[in-house]
Amino acid sequence: MSTKPWWQTGVVYQIYPRSFADSDGDGTGDLRGVISRLDYLNDGTPRSLGVDAIWLSPFFPSPGFDFGYDVSDYCGIDPLFGTMKDFDTLVAEAHRRGIRIILDLVLNHTSHLHPWFAESRSAQENPKRDWYIWQDPGRFGAAPNNWQSVFGGKAWKWDARTRQYYFHMFLEQQPDLNWRNPNARKAVMDVFRFWLDRGVDGFRLDVVNAYFKDSMLRNNPPALGIRGYERQRHIYDKDQPELLGAYREIRGVLDSYGERMAVGEIMGGMAEAARYSSDGLLPLAFNFEFTGQRWSPQAFLKSIMAFEQALAGKGWPCYVLSNHDIVRHASRYGGRWLEARAKVAAAMLLTLRGTPFLYHGEEIGMREGKIARADIQDPPGKRYWPFYMGRDGCRTPIPWNAFPGAGFTTGDPWLPLNPDFRKVNVAAQRDDPDSVLSFYRKLIWLRKKMPVLQAGDFIPIPVKSGRALVYLRETKSQVALVALNFFESALDLAFREPLPAGSWRLRLSTHPVEGAQPPLGYGIRLRPHEAVIWEKR
Ligand code: NOJ
Numbered sequence: 001m002s003t004k005p006w007w008q009t010g011v012v013y014q015i016y017p018r019s020f021a022d023s024d025g026d027g028t029g030d031l032r033g034v035i036s037r038l039d040y041l042n043d044g045t046p047r048s049l050g051v052d053a054i055w056l057s058p059f060f061p062s063p064g065f066d067f068g069y070d071v072s073d074y075c076g077i078d079p080l081f082g083t084m085k086d087f088d089t090l091v092a093e094a095h096r097r098g099i100r101i102i103l104d105l106v107l108n109h110t111s112h113l114h115p116w117f118a119e120s121r122s123a124q125e126n127p128k129r130d131w132y133i134w135q136d137p138g139r140f141g142a143a144p145n146n147w148q149s150v151f152g153g154k155a156w157k158w159d160a161r162t163r164q165y166y167f168h169m170f171l172e173q174q175p176d177l178n179w180r181n182p183n184a185r186k187a188v189m190d191v192f193r194f195w196l197d198r199g200v201d202g203f204r205l206d207v208v209n210a211y212f213k214d215s216m217l218r219n220n221p222p223a224l225g226i227r228g229y230e231r232q233r234h235i236y237d238k239d240q241p242e243l244l245g246a247y248r249e250i251r252g253v254l255d256s257y258g259e260r261m262a263v264g265e266i267m268g269g270m271a272e273a274a275r276y277s278s279d280g281l282l283p284l285a286f287n288f289e290f291t292g293q294r295w296s297p298q299a300f301l302k303s304i305m306a307f308e309q310a311l312a313g314k315g316w317p318c319y320v321l322s323n324h325d326i327v328r329h330a331s332r333y334g335g336r337w338l339e340a341r342a343k344v345a346a347a348m349l350l351t352l353r354g355t356p357f358l359y360h361g362e363e364i365g366m367r368e369g370k371i372a373r374a375d376i377q378d379p380p381g382k383r384y385w386p387f388y389m390g391r392d393g394c395r396t397p398i399p400w401n402a403f404p405g406a407g408f409t410t411g412d413p414w415l416p417l418n419p420d421f422r423k424v425n426v427a428a429q430r431d432d433p434d435s436v437l438s439f440y441r442k443l444i445w446l447r448k449k450m451p452v453l454q455a456g457d458f459i460p461i462p463v464k465s466g467r468a469l470v471y472l473r474e475t476k477s478q479v480a481l482v483a484l485n486f487f488e489s490a491l492d493l494a495f496r497e498p499l500p501a502g503s504w505r506l507r508l509s510t511h512p513v514e515g516a517q518p519p520l521g522y523g524i525r526l527r528p529h530e531a532v533i534w535e536k537r
Contacts, residue, residue, distance in 0.1 A: 006052060006053070006261075007053070007100075007259075007261035007283060008316050009455065011355075011358065011447065013357075015055065017029050017031065017056055019396065020034055021033030021408060022397075022408055022409035022410075023035075027409050030086075031086040031087055034054075038094060043097060046442075048441070050448065051444065052099065053101070053102055053202070054099055056101070058071060059077060060073060060075075061078045066170060066171055070171065070174045071111055071114065072113040073115075074107075074191040075191065101199070102201060102261070103195055103203050106206040108208075108210045109176045116177075117131075120132045121159060123162060127183075128184075130181045131177060131178055132176065133167035133177075134159075134164045135164060137165060143156035144165055148231075149228075149229065151380045152380060155168055189250075192254070196257045202260050207265055207267050208265055209264065209272055210267055214240060217236070220235060250282075251281065254283075262284070263284040264284070264285040270287045270303070270310055277311070277316065278311060279314050283316070285318070286318065286357075287303075287320075290321050291321065291322070298466055307354075308458065318354050319356055323359045324359065325391050326391070327368050328367060328368045328393070328394050338365060339436055340528075342436050344529060344531045347439075347443060347508075350447055351473065351533065352458065353457065364435070364436055365436035366399070366418065366424060369392065369393045376389065376390055378391045396416065399424060407426075407427070451478065452477075452535075456475045456479075459472040459474055461481075462495070463496070464496065467487045468491055470483045472500075479502075481524075483526055494523045495522050502536045504519055504534040505534065506532065506533075507534060509531070510529065510531045511532075
């Protein structure tokens with residue numbers, strides 16, 4: 001038995017509640033909708049997907065300028081999504097099935113309608129003024145420095161009534177909290193406690209490395225890029241040294257409740273993800289390298305090795321291919337081979353050393369939705385169309401079946417259903433043994449049965465072809481070999497070194513068992529787009 005905590009061994013499934021399942025016909029997904037689909041996620045048998053935890057994107061009260069990432073009450077439920085009673089039922093029903101609950105805390109900024117900001121904004125003398133980042137104007141009324149908003153335009157908003165600027169890293173409706181203010185910080189820590197007391201198992205922390213900005217508010221130096229935000233090196237508006245103290249404090253609160261987790265969303269690269277998840281700071285931090293990776297086994301291997309090296313055994317990796325902010329990976333890698341590649345990608349994600357994070361819909365190979373200009377909802381999509389379409393395409397509703405409304409809603413869905421929902425949906429794949437969904441299910445349940453896939457070392461096997469990725473997972477008592485053919489032709493792969501001696505037992509293949517070729521000392525034969533897992537006897 002592995003002694004690792006659940007958040008290292010388990011599989012996490014992200015739900016964007018707006019788009020998952022709508023129980024009341026208003027076109028928007030809700031908590032009761034999630035409850036109604038828990039058996040699909042894990043009913044304790046391999047008929048279900050088998051995930052160990054769900055991360056729910058925000059469902060707190062919010063005016064919705066950034067679709068819930070602008071929170072106006074951290075300790076409530078937006079009526080759009082249900083009630084606190086629904087939430088308690090969700091926790092109880094999920095726990096009954098062995099599914100943990102991870103909430104999405106957006107603590108870098110609040111909504112401009114949060115009562116804290118209303119007070120802060122009311123007067124320069126207000127006791128909560130310093131809970132946010134207020135500054136006098138620069139010369140001739142200019143903004144205090146050159147910082148840019150991630151969503152476009154300047155990151156400073158002039159408040160004519162109290163004659164100061166406030167800072168907002170995202171929309172002007174998302175003012176940034178001042179984490180240096182002890183009272184604000186205490187209030188934020190109370191938010192963690194509030195949800196931990198209600199039985200929550202962990203948190204995804206939105207833009208966790210932006211909590212502190214340079215205390216002298218120095219200008220960021222320039223960089224090459226297209227959008228204003230990209231034309232700066234962000235050395236002063238994030239990644240400040242004070243973060244480490246805040247992470248320790250958060251970790252302290254979590255640990256006082258037992259085995260609770262947090263995963264940080266990191267703005268930036270793998271080096272920061274490794275740094276912040278090392279030495280017991282944040283339990284996990286997202287490394288988004290995979291989300292920008294081309295379909296190349298060498299590119300994936302390079303980034304896996306770089307992450308392992310950056311973590312240097314001091315932190316635990318986690319991997320992600322899709323989420324609610326980026327184009328779905330089935331479409332990124334897809335084209336003609338979409339389903340075959342979706343399976344190969346799944347086999348990789350679920351057999352690497354590290355916690356896999358799935359994004360709802362990827363288990364059916366869901367494609368990026370097509371959004372007409374008039375239907376665009378996402379603020380950066382509205383602002384930058386046609387150069388950037390925004391994030392609506394990866395947020396379209398989950399198609400559960402081929403009926404009108406796709407089993408998602410009986411009403412008008414808040415974003416259009418994918419045009420192919422009659423073909424690509426859960427019901428169509430559920431009983432098809434060759435579907436993407438069936439393959440995800442088999443992989444996840446195999447992971448549970450093979451501790452080596454959860455905890456084993458990751459040992460790449462150098463191959464002479466650039467068309468495949470091969471590695472061992474190894475513990476003292478178990479060895480697995482994973483071989484992934486990324487392309488459409490069969491491969492005779494030669495290894496540079498021999499495999500450990502022994503005979504091999506096939507545990508899973510994307511293809512019929514009959515044609516599978518066991519690895520031989522120096523090589524393996526793979527069918528087109530085949531992903532296989534062998535176990536050494
Ligand atoms: C990252 C979230 O994933 C994204 O959806 C949101 O818009 C920004 N943070 C701002 O909260």
